[in-house]
Amino acid sequence: MEIDELVKIIKEKITEQVKIKKIPIESSGRHVHLSKKEAEILFGVGYEFTILKELSQLGQYAYKERVRLIGPKGILENVIILGPFREETQIELSLTDSRILGTVPVLRNSGSIENTPGVIINNGEKIVRIDRGVIVAKNHIHMNEEDANRLNVKDKDIVKIKINSERPGIFENVLIRVNKDFILNMHIDYDEANAFFITKDSYGEIYE
Numbered sequence: 001m002e003i004d005e006l007v008k009i010i011k012e013k014i015t016e017q018v019k020i021k022k023i024p025i026e027s028s029g030r031h032v033h034l035s036k037k038e039a040e041i042l043f044g045v046g047y048e049f050t051i052l053k054e055l056s057q058l059g060q061y062a063y064k065e066r067v068r069l070i071g072p073k074g075i076l077e078n079v080i081i082l083g084p085f086r087e088e089t090q091i092e093l094s095l096t097d098s099r100i101l102g103t104v105p106v107l108r109n110s111g112s113i114e115n116t117p118g119v120i121i122n123n124g125e126k127i128v129r130i131d132r133g134v135i136v137a138k139n140h141i142h143m144n145e146e147d148a149n150r151l152n153v154k155d156k157d158i159v160k161i162k163i164n165s166e167r168p169g170i171f172e173n174v175l176i177r178v179n180k181d182f183i184l185n186m187h188i189d190y191d192e193a194n195a196f197f198i199t200k201d202s203y204g205e206i207y208e
Helices: 003-021 036-043 095-101 145-151 190-195
Strands: 023-028 031-035 051-054 061-070 075-086 090-093 119-123 126-130 134-137 140-143 158-164 169-178 185-189 203-206
Touching (some): 031 036, 036 126, 075 090, 075 095, 090 095, 095 190, 140 145, 145 169, 185 190
Parallel strands (some): 023 185
Antiparallel strands (some): 031 090, 051 061, 061 075, 061 119, 140 185, 158 203
């Protein structure tokens, strides 16, 4: 076999391995997950929200409706609501958003809202004050069992992720979340996306 042909084959195999291990990156803006109780206070009993678009994870969607968040020092307007309803209202912000509102930024995994700050949620003349639930969400990766086997990880593993972008870097302490319905995606917030210069061509890979 000619040397040039052998080099070509090796390069193709390396490229294929890289593709197999690529983890898509999705940046997420500030958003609210409402409980049914607080949704009814803000929008009325029996109100039907309008689905604006489906999100990357199955069964998750963004509503057309928006709310205002009022903190000790500032206000965030037109904050998107994501569905379906949660057992308890949770608000996910970036560190920058927290500073605008004046809430104490608390870094947590989604769903872990004990000892977190609250905020006022406003829709027109309707107001709800939540005592907890405002978090800066830790970055994490959704994947199904097949992805987990291919990447040699399991649910709740903590890994390092190398970001391949114009401004590359490494995220540490990234949570792996495995579910049969999940679609492979790493979720980060806008502060993180801007810091790493994330574009549609950027991707992550597990860093050993």
